[in-house]
Amino acid sequence: MAKVDKVILEIKKILKKNQRGLTIQELSEKTKVSRITTSMALMNLIGQGLLDVREIGNCKLHYLKKRVKNK
Numbered sequence: 001m002a003k004v005d006k007v008i009l010e011i012k013k014i015l016k017k018n019q020r021g022l023t024i025q026e027l028s029e030k031t032k033v034s035r036i037t038t039s040m041a042l043m044n045l046i047g048q049g050l051l052d053v054r055e056i057g058n059c060k061l062h063y064l065k066k067r068v069k070n071k
Helices: 003-017 024-031 035-047
Strands: 051-056 059-064
Touching: 003 024, 003 035, 003 059, 024 035, 024 059, 035 051
Parallel strands: none
Antiparallel strands: 051 059
8 A cells, every 4th residue: 555545545544533634734743744745645645536625814724625415
């Protein structure tokens, strides 16, 4: 498993616990990897449609999308 794949799994776990959203800096500190690696993992998750990004001022908060169940 590549390093980015491991980081993706860690980020998913972290964001499940922090539903208010976290910045790239906060996520990189929690995963103990560089901001570049964290950014690559986040772009992967965004591409998969699993993350939402909310901009507040000059900060971007990343959080998991809520799953909508179809009836």
